[in-house]
Amino acid sequence: MDNYLSSVKNSCKLLKIFLNAPKELGVSELSRKLELSKGAVHKLLMTLESEGFIKQNPLNKQYSLGYTLLELGNKVLKNHNLVDFAKPYLQRLSEKTKELVCLCIIDGKDAIYVDKIDSKHPIRFNAEEYRRFPLYATSAARAILAFHDREFIDEVLADDLITFTPYSITESRMMQDRLEEIRKNGYEISSNLRNVGATGIAAPIFDAYGKVPASVSVIGPTDRMTPYQEQWVRELLQITREISQELGYREGR
């Protein structure tokens, strides 16, 4: 750690601890998780609180994330014009399939669902919106990963493949084959990846540079998806083709 501002890095890490923790945390607990002295953590919290990034509960003295983060997060969404751009297309797809429709983007070696339209069915799956997860872990993410450089893919698959259900692929070699298939077909179908009993169909969005920054996916219970599988693939590919074109993508270079 030579080039970075250590206290800033600590403050970022502190905030991120809250992502996988209960709503409120105390100084001592944060101090342990950060491996930093209590005094230092306290000063961090005081500073972050003065800027609205952290809030202290006066009743139990514990700390939680502040509302300034809500503003900043919302600004991130507004900045990302693809979300507004794709909205009407997602809505069309949602009306046709009546299933959960998601817009997924790449960020570093992770994927994030940045928009979704819920299924109209009483039985349905929920996408973990705005949550970060690995690029190999869902169909939506794979549809993005498959169309990146071999070099980048290798880098992503070099990490241990974390699985969320017993059905997931854990072998880097098998994943490579899978991605090859996605490139061949132009879309991805898989079941039981993130939730057992769920099937996802996903297709990439190409931008003007031929890059794939995002994907659109349809997700639903497997038994409801299977009968319509081919139809939903057609609809999905139609939608992603339209979005890609409007982003300036020209097929075949």
Added chain:
Amino acid sequence: MDNYLSSVKNSCKLLKIFLNAPKELGVSELSRKLELSKGAVHKLLMTLESEGFIKQNPLNKQYSLGYTLLELGNKVLKNHNLVDFAKPYLQRLSEKTKELVCLCIIDGKDAIYVDKIDSKHPIRFNAEEYRRFPLYATSAARAILAFHDREFIDEVLADDLITFTPYSITESRMMQDRLEEIRKNGYEISSNLRNVGATGIAAPIFDAYGKVPASVSVIGPTDRMTPYQEQWVRELLQITREISQELGYREGR
């Protein structure tokens, strides 16, 4: 600035600059706005980028807010159980009035809309969701402010009252009278506060401690609201009474 970590404070200020700025900003511009050397700002950005709080556009070298902020902002929402709690009540109110229904909370000397259900009418107003604004500036906020300590109110009104339309109250004295009226009636109606031609009706939510942490409001075009004014007030007060009770509030102590 003695008790605070200066670099952390700077990093917070840096992030907040983006709230009222274009999507992307350069080092030099940020350096000017922060009144910090370019070198220092660059190191700040490098650190924030390494944690996903900032993203650099490789094409023009400019910086924008990172997706980690999206995750954190979403976590803030999930933490705030009032949002989930109030959702069904807001929906009921939305179905009855067909107008924009908002849930507004207090944060320091500001108010924030944390949830909304859009109007079904083709002509409608938009609430600036997740945006921070002064406690005197909208009917929803005033319905909260009115039920706070005289001391706190004085503190809020001591600042210069920023106005968004020519019709707003700018005199602290007049605002005090207005708040007195809200306390007497138990709700607030006002027009042309934030948008010309809009009327808002708002009522406070009381918690188990008798405090007012939030309000519910109905907002629509004045000419469409006026005929139903009394009816919407009744519906609104019914809803806020139910929410308050479920939060543990007992009327009359």
Added chain:
DNA sequence: AACGTCGTTCTCATATAGAGAACGATAACA
């Protein structure tokens, strides 16, 4: 009543933050 743990405050040696100059790259202009 004694103990453990909490959040907070304090001191102090040391690592580090931030100013400022210099860099190459790029864009604007004549």
Added chain:
DNA sequence: TGTTATCGTTCTCTATATGAGAACGACGTT
């Protein structure tokens, strides 16, 4: 096509802010 201005980035260096650690009072438990 040079010239100039401005950009993002890198570097050095010293004053300073940082973070460890001990000590504090306040709770809650045993």
